[in-house]
Amino acid sequence: MSRFAEPMARLIEELRKLPGIGSKSAQRLAFHILRSSDTDAAALSKAIHELKAHLRLCSICNNITDVDPCLYCSNAARNQRLVCVVEEPTNISTIEKTRNYNGVYHVLHGTLSPLNGIGPEHLRIGNLVTRIQGSDVEEVILATSPTTEGEATAGYLAEQLRLVNRNLQGPVRISRIATGIPAGSDIEYADEVTMTRALEGRREL
Numbered sequence: 001m002s003r004f005a006e007p008m009a010r011l012i013e014e015l016r017k018l019p020g021i022g023s024k025s026a027q028r029l030a031f032h033i034l035r036s037s038d039t040d041a042a043a044l045s046k047a048i049h050e051l052k053a054h055l056r057l058c059s060i061c062n063n064i065t066d067v068d069p070c071l072y073c074s075n076a077a078r079n080q081r082l083v084c085v086v087e088e089p090t091n092i093s094t095i096e097k098t099r100n101y102n103g104v105y106h107v108l109h110g111t112l113s114p115l116n117g118i119g120p121e122h123l124r125i126g127n128l129v130t131r132i133q134g135s136d137v138e139e140v141i142l143a144t145s146p147t148t149e150g151e152a153t154a155g156y157l158a159e160q161l162r163l164v165n166r167n168l169q170g171p172v173r174i175s176r177i178a179t180g181i182p183a184g185s186d187i188e189y190a191d192e193v194t195m196t197r198a199l200e201g202r203r204e205l
């Protein structure tokens with residue numbers, strides 16, 4: 001039997017499911033919430049509820065959005081022919097911070113990781129392929145991180161896109177960001193200058 005009252009044990013159990021939260025942290029957070037004001041606790045609960053109620057994935061690029069298509073895909077001022085493929089929605093803000101990119105995005109929601117049982121079928125690749133087949137996309141920039149998983153994902157995508165290219169009138173240019181970003185690191189932590197150089201120095205695959 002749990003040493004906590006049932007509502008407390010339940011909250012700890014839910015918090016423990018969050019990434020990077022172990023049992024100790026979950027207990028600390030749960031007690032913090034218990035001690036916080038009713039207003040704060042209600043606001044937290046409401047924010048979580050509204051996140052799930054109002055946010056969804058953009059049907060074109062898989063970015064997290066409250067409007068579909070998202071602000072990037074529906075923006076006529078952005079170059080809809082240039083698509084930057086990223087691992088996670090958070091990577092978009094890293095690239096946006098450079099203020100040097102005016103194309104659109106495609107979010108994979110992960111990377112290939114055979115050791116963790118994550119194969120191509122777990123990533124959002126299908127609508128990238130249909131997007132390229134059915135539109136006038138000119139270039140796809142593979143901006144996955146220069147980690148083992150990120151490189152493997154870029155390699156796999158390049159292969160898939162080459163297959164798509166065979167059946168296209170005007171083939172899509174496939175490029176990979178330069179390794180201005182230290183090998184093995186996540187682009188989420190790249191600063192603006194590094195990310196700008198990585199984009200500008202991209203090479204065709």
Ligand SMILES: [Zn+2]
Pocket residue numbers: 058059060061062063069070071072073074
């Ligand atoms: Zn979108």
